Amino acid sequence: MIRKTGFSAAFAGIFLTVLAGAGHAVDGGFDLSPEQKDRVRTEKSASAIEAISKSFKFVDDGKLTIGLAPGNPPLSTYATDAKTVVGYDVDLAQLVADSLGRELVVVPVAWADWPLGLQSGKFDAVISNVTVTEQRKEKFDFSTYRKDELGFYVKSSGSLTSIKEPKDIAGLKIITDPGTNQEKILLAWDKQNVNNGLKPIEVQYYDDEAVKYLAIESGRADAVFSVNATQAYKAKVNGKTKLVGTVSGGWPITAEVAVTTRKGSGAAEGITQALNDLIANGKYKQVLDRWNLGSEAIDKAATNPPGLPNS
Template sequence: MKSQRITASIFLSAIASLAMSLSTLALAANTLDLNPEQRDRIRVEKDPAAINAVGGSYRFVKDDTLTIGIHPFIPPISTYATDARTIVGFDADLAQVIADSLGKKLELVPVAWADWPLALQSGKFDAVISNVTVTEERKAKFDFSTYRKDQLGFYVKSDSKITSLQEPKDIAGLRIITDPGTNQEKILLEWDKQNVAHGLKPITVQYYDDDAVKNLAIQSGRADAVFSVNAVQAYQAAEQRKTRLVGTVSGGWPRTAEVAITTRKGSGLADALTTALNDLIKSGTYTHVLDKWNLGSEAISKASTNPPGLPKL
């Protein structure tokens, strides 16, 4: 396997990066609803079944409010509106309909990814909705209510001749961009190892420090595909219309992984959240929220409380 690390320090790449970043920002301003008012945010009525499922001993951080910890730096999962204060995105919209279902106001509390476990355990918020994957290690300390597939995606240039990247043999000999130190890199390298063992051509893995330079590599033909978080790429593809999906892989490959609302272990809130999620799935509201952010491919058919998670390493 070959490996290339390319940074934006090269003068021409830096210029291209700046140009593409400005172009992307201009496009986003015209197409994204980043207004703090969020007039199109979906709302629902109280869900008596979900309210009744709240454990009798559970006490919300604030009596009339569902307080949610969220990491607002991963659009379209969550990001900031134009006022740099209001949090918008799929997780924020999901949090709103969950709060509505429980008959509560919603308060979103920004939290750094590394800090959410301790903040949740210390009672700073009732739950975390921030793309947290269910793992057996995390289940020892937290309860989970699943709401979305943990999915990675292969994306290529819109006019690429590549039509499908679904299994190891499909990537043989390709130049693929991925993210260092991640599950997607681990999967990609394992697939490459299997291919080489079977006499297939190795891949060339490329790592970029800047998203704009990454996009330029795809558009210019220096790379064949990007393998990264599907949610982020799906949204970019819908907004920019320069790339398309050619294959998805579970973030826990070869196992299936799901993202879940995270609560304190034994707090009595998880079953209520799972009930609310399943009622939102049945009503179609869940699908509506997913589709708003171009994440329909990550829908689950049923929410579960504490399903089997990814195994401990």
């Protein structure tokens, strides 16, 4: 059963309560200041610098120019001054810039515009939750840095504690995002369950992000299945939900997110080396934990690994 739901007046009181609580928790849970005094830094890496091809031309001498699409915390969002971009992607970009002995320059860009901006030389690389796919590999090089992970989140005070495999969702009311990989996976799991004689799920879609979580709080839905990074942020901010299971965004294939550079530019190997140095010295994990993304850590960065197949 599929249901699309919008804002309900019955949720108004809960809505205001959650917003008030979320605003307080943002101040106490994450540093969204433009100063970023606790940002993790590292020393430059001779091996990473050496691995950058001598033919690679940076946008500006002594700088690393990174394109990213703000507006998706904790990955990237605008700080309290409404103009400085902060978040996990920015922190990682800073570490890569440090490793290469360069000053970081962040260029905000609309998601739809990053491919053209990168190909035209507007920035040296993109760090903006770009998943490795075989189609994208035809035009770009990749250096992996994080799992592409989807998460099941439920009411923090509820009795549901684990969703790991298809049978665990049987009979549940689950919210997801239309036209996405998570919807595709959820419907595939449901079909498998029904074929095995298990109860079907009820899929819910919400136009309003805040109301989505009110549905969980009120018991109108049992779980949200969506991008883990953004849900992890919300869970830490408001304390109303908890993680009970993760699934690769490319299920049944493992998917990873990567720093994206121009195809054949000669930058990818150096960036991959920088990332592996950061994994080895612990700085990589510190930044993940700073933004409540520890579950998305990878053991080793790779250059142009197998990506999600062409659909």
